[in-house]
Amino acid sequence: MNRRFRYAVVGAGGIGSAAAYWLSRVAGEEVLCLEQWGANHGRGASEDHSRIIRLGYHSSRYTALTRDSYAAWERAERESGIPLVHRIGMVNLASPGTEGAGILENYEQAMTEQDIPYERFGAAEVMRRWPQFRLDADHEALFQPDGGILDIRKGVAVHLALARGNGATVLPHTQVTAIDDRGPSVQLRTTGGDFEVERLVLCAGAWTADLLETQLGIRWPIRLTQEQVTYFATTHLRDFTPDRFPIWIWHGDEEFYGFPVYGEMATKAAKELCGPSVSLDEWSWEPDRERVRRVGEFVEGILPGYSGPELYTRCCLYDMPPDRDFVVDRLPGHPSIAVCIGAGHAAKFAALLGRILAEITVDGSTEFPIEAFRADRPAMVDPDYVPAYRLGAEAATV
Numbered sequence: 590m591n592r593r594f595r596y597a598v599v600g601a602g603g604i605g606s607a608a609a610y611w612l613s614r615v616a617g618e619e620v621l622c623l624e625q626w627g628a629n630h631g632r633g634a635s636e637d638h639s640r641i642i643r644l645g646y647h648s649s650r651y652t653a654l655t656r657d658s659y660a661a662w663e664r665a666e667r668e669s670g671i672p673l674v675h676r677i678g679m680v681n682l683a684s685p686g687t688e689g690a691g692i693l694e695n696y697e698q699a700m701t702e703q704d705i706p707y708e709r710f711g712a713a714e715v716m717r718r719w720p721q722f723r724l725d726a727d728h729e730a731l732f733q734p735d736g737g738i739l740d741i742r743k744g745v746a747v748h749l750a751l752a753r754g755n756g757a758t759v760l761p762h763t764q765v766t767a768i769d770d771r772g773p774s775v776q777l778r779t780t781g782g783d784f785e786v787e788r789l790v791l792c793a794g795a796w797t798a799d800l801l802e803t804q805l806g807i808r809w810p811i812r813l814t815q816e817q818v819t820y821f822a823t824t825h826l827r828d829f830t831p832d833r834f835p836i837w838i839w840h841g842d843e844e845f846y847g848f849p850v851y852g853e854m855a856t857k858a859a860k861e862l863c864g865p866s867v868s869l870d871e872w873s874w875e876p877d878r879e880r881v882r883r884v885g886e887f888v889e890g891i892l893p894g895y896s897g898p899e900l901y902t903r904c905c906l907y908d909m910p911p912d913r914d915f916v917v918d919r920l921p922g923h924p925s926i927a928v929c930i931g932a933g934h935a936a937k938f939a940a941l942l943g944r945i946l947a948e949i950t951v952d953g954s955t956e957f958p959i960e961a962f963r964a965d966r967p968a969m970v971d972p973d974y975v976p977a978y979r980l981g982a983e984a985a986t987v
């Protein structure tokens with residue numbers, strides 16, 4: 590086996606598989622992608638049937654990228670012939686005078702700045718369009734028609750197949766155990782032998798911060814939390830099929846979100862960002878039963894018939910910088926290494942982040958606006974930075 594490659598990607602999840610694909614477009618056989626486990630291993634953050642994809646976001650640092658994210662997934666769909674994105678519409682809900690209402694305002698501002706079309710209406714109109722909902726009369730909603738379901742599991746498989754089709758070497762069951770940056774080249778020790786590469790792209794998800802610390806002595810303030818989603822075996826399948834029911838996010842004191850029936854004969858819902866902080870050694874993949882109960886109780890209140898017996902609950906980790914923004918950058922002090930942290934909301938951007946990582950690795954720069962995601966920004970380097978992990982709750986800014 591060839592042991593020298595120009596480019597190597599560590600991690601074949603949502604972002605790494607896309608990076609391998611985009612690198613393979615320019616460097617074919619000179620690309621290596623290493624994954625510690627097998628396909629659909631179920632321990633990462635990109636193996637589920639569905640993830641929310643949306644044009645709407647709480648800040649224009651993201652809405653400036655959401656259209657390009659769709660375009661990057663469309664390219665993978667075109668090249669593979671496999672549908673990955675289902676635009677079924679998305680509704681954000683909140684009650685007036687709450688933090689959630691502030692989040693809706695941030696969405697409106699960020700969408701307006703990028704001319705993203707949306708509608709704003711009240712509870713009555715929500716229930717007219719989707720009679721499945723039971724909302725208090727004062728609730729408000731934002732509707733964006735392009736929001737929808739990204740089949741992230743298929744997305745990963747498609748990017749890896751396209752990369753291999755371009756000549757890239759993709760090695761599952763090959764864990765990177767040591768990284769030695771020698772400047773002009775990087776030495777990799779793996780459970781499948783040693784490799785020498787010119788440029789490295791670190792897309793190891795929740796494992797990235799640990800690799801940076803143990804292998805390169807770089808300590809990043811990345812908080813890991815154990816999050817979960819539950820599939821409910823509803824008996825009202827027809828009411829909640831994607832042609833009749835949108836993606837929804839409830840921005841209350843507690844935040845919940847959910848999907849129509851997709852991937853399983855079940856609806857799927859979750860409570861956002863409420864998992865315990867964990868370390869890689871501690872986390873258990875064991876679902877929190879109380880959270881399953883709370884989600885079931887909540888959805889039954891606003892969507893009678895949506896829940897049902899639990900089919901199963903899937904756990905994975907959020908990897909969050911203190912400002913909950915991505916990190917997409919070359920590693921300061923290590924120009925041969927690029928790195929990406931998805932901050933627990935990157936599946937929808939994975940195809941584009943893969944492209945951006947390939948561009949900064951091959952060309953040294955990218956046209957896409959990623960200044961806000963620098964590795965040396967205050968949230969990453971200032972020990973006194975006050976963390977704020979809730980997406981969208983920041984004061985309305987640019």
Ligand SMILES: Cc1cc2nc3c(=O)[nH]c(=O)nc-3n(C[C@H](O)[C@H](O)[C@H](O)COP(=O)(O)OP(=O)(O)OC[C@H]3O[C@@H](n4cnc5c(N)ncnc54)[C@H](O)[C@@H]3O)c2cc1C
Pocket residue numbers: 599600601602603604605623624625626632633634635636639640641642763764765766792793794795796797800816817818904905906907929930931932933934935936937938939
């Ligand atoms: C419960 C939950 C719900 C979410 N919902 C959404 C959503 O609706 N929309 C959205 O956009 N985002 C969502 N996200 C976030 C999104 O899933 C992630 O941001 C994204 O999938 C991260 O992709 P990744 O490639 O960085 O990480 P991963 O997919 O976890 O991939 C990292 C890969 O690196 C491999 N790896 C690690 N260490 C090594 C090593 N030493 N050697 C070799 N391989 C290694 C791992 O095995 C893994 O396969 C959600 C996340 C969670 C946890």
